[in-house]
Amino acid sequence: MTIPEISVQELEALRQADADIFVLDVRNPDEYAICNLAGHLIPLKELPSRLNELNPDQHIIVHCHAGGRSRRATEFLIQQGFKNVCNLRGGITSWANEIDFTMPKY
DSSP states (O other): OOOOEEOHHHHHHHHHTTOOEEEEEOSOHHHHHHOOOSOEEOOGGGGGGGGGGSOTTSEEEEEOSSSHHHHHHHHHHHHTTOSSEEEETTHHHHHHHHTOTTSOOO
16 A cells, blocks of 8 residues: 655645645654644544544544654555545654754654
């Protein structure tokens, strides 16, 4: 299965344009506390039981630390019928390295 992806530059452009996007963070709460993109936190292991918190018609951008968990989450959401969902390539690490140089890294 080909997983749709978006770059951190594309996400930043969407945010700057005030696009109607939903940022889903699938990391753990301790990671979210270190740094975050103000997204909606649903840890990957909780995603199946918390699908009701997501709108399948909304443009959802999924991210994690480096892209692995969010890739699995994106694939899962597509399998559940979500049509407009994509993985943030490189995760929050790429965001910190390429967009927000002041963001804490871990």
